[in-house]
Amino acid sequence: MMFTRRTLLASGACSVAMPALAQVVATLGSGDEQISILSDGGFEMPLSTLARAVPVADISAQAGPSNPFRTPLNITCLRRGKDVILFDCGAGANFLPGSGRLQESLRTAGIEPEAVTHVLFTHLHPDHFWGALDEFDSPLFPNARWLAAAREIDFWTSAKVYDHLPADRHAFAAGAQRIAKNLGDRLERAEAGREWLPGIAAVETAGHTPGHVSFVLSVGGTSVMVLGDALTHPQISFAHPDWQPASDQDAELAAATRRRLLDExxxxxxxxxxxxxPGATGRVERQGTAYRFVGT
Known part of the structure; x- marks a missing residue:
């Protein structure tokens, strides 16, 4: 199956993209242990994708009137001693205009592709996985180890994956299979509930995809969770965790995951x-019977 920007736009999964500049969005820690949040750009999506079966007027009352709304792509980069560890690697050149800016942001942060030692994936959706290859279909980070949850790899590389996806997501599977094939044995299988690297534990946060994980680590003595897509919108995900975004594959499981995460x-x-x-970093605070995201 061919997958192109036109295919994705026609699917209704995403709208026309907005341009975004490469940048370092935020930093945490210092010295030999530092996190930089790197922009991969961003794109626009209709408000209706934030919640199935919820009137757009109700969504707008929570998320704001902008329709479509813009979603950023924030990639976590941990520099720890000699290690340069990326959590996901962006959309690459074949997803949507406005995304695929990671290489520029890496240069802004003073990081060469050859310096990246590890790439840990929360899941294998296009805006997290398709940036793994360069324009020659070779691994963008030639010296890196690439790790993803075994359940996630098994799902996206199965010949039967199309039976479990709506037609507008078939391009996602085709892209994942192409990239997994080109990574080959470099794409290592790992299990949720374990440390994937010393001090970096993968936490099962399935629902958005079957093998979605988040990561818990410590930087400068501060515990940090890299959420991936377990919580995706700064108002809706926190105030209405039971609303079901169109991007969640198992909507009921994803909602249960959000509730559990927000409580914790x-x-x-x-x-x-x-x-x-937006802004990438923050904390969760209880607000009445729900929660809110407080940026830092």
Whole structure:
């Protein structure tokens, strides 16, 4: 199956993109242990994608009147001693205009592709996985180890994956299979609930995709969770965790995951990094019977 920007736009999954500049969005820590949040750009999506079966007027009352709304792409980069560890690697050149800016942001941060030692994937959706290859279909980070959850790899590389996806997501599977094939044995299988690297644990946060994971690590003595797409919108995901975004594959499981995460994060005050949250970093606070995202 061919997958192109036209295919994705026609699917209704995304709208016309807005341009975005390469940048370092935020930093945490210092010295030999530092996180830089790198922009991969961003794109626009209709408000209706934020919640199935919820009137757009109700969504707008929570998310704001802008329709479509813009979602950023924030990639976490941990520099720890000699290691340069990316959590996801962006959309690359074949997704949507306005995305695929990671290489520019890496240069802004003073990081060469050859310096990247590890890429840990939260999941294998296009805006997280398709940036793995360069324009010659070779791994963009030639010296890196690439790790993803075994359940996630199994789902996207199965010949039967199309039976479990709506037609407008078939391009996602075709892209994932092409990239996994080109990575070959470099794409390592790992399990949720374990450390994937010393001090970096993968937490099962399935629902958005079957093998979605988030990561817990410590930087400068501060615990941080890299959320991936477990919480994706700065108002809706926190105030209405039971609303079902169109991007969630298993909507009921994803909602249960959000509720569990919000309870935990609200109780512990742990710092979070959101792939699609403006400003990227913040904390979860209880607000009435729900929660809110407080940026830092």
């Amino acid at each position: 994060l609200g109780r512990t005050g742990m710092q979070v990094i959101g792939y699609h949250l």
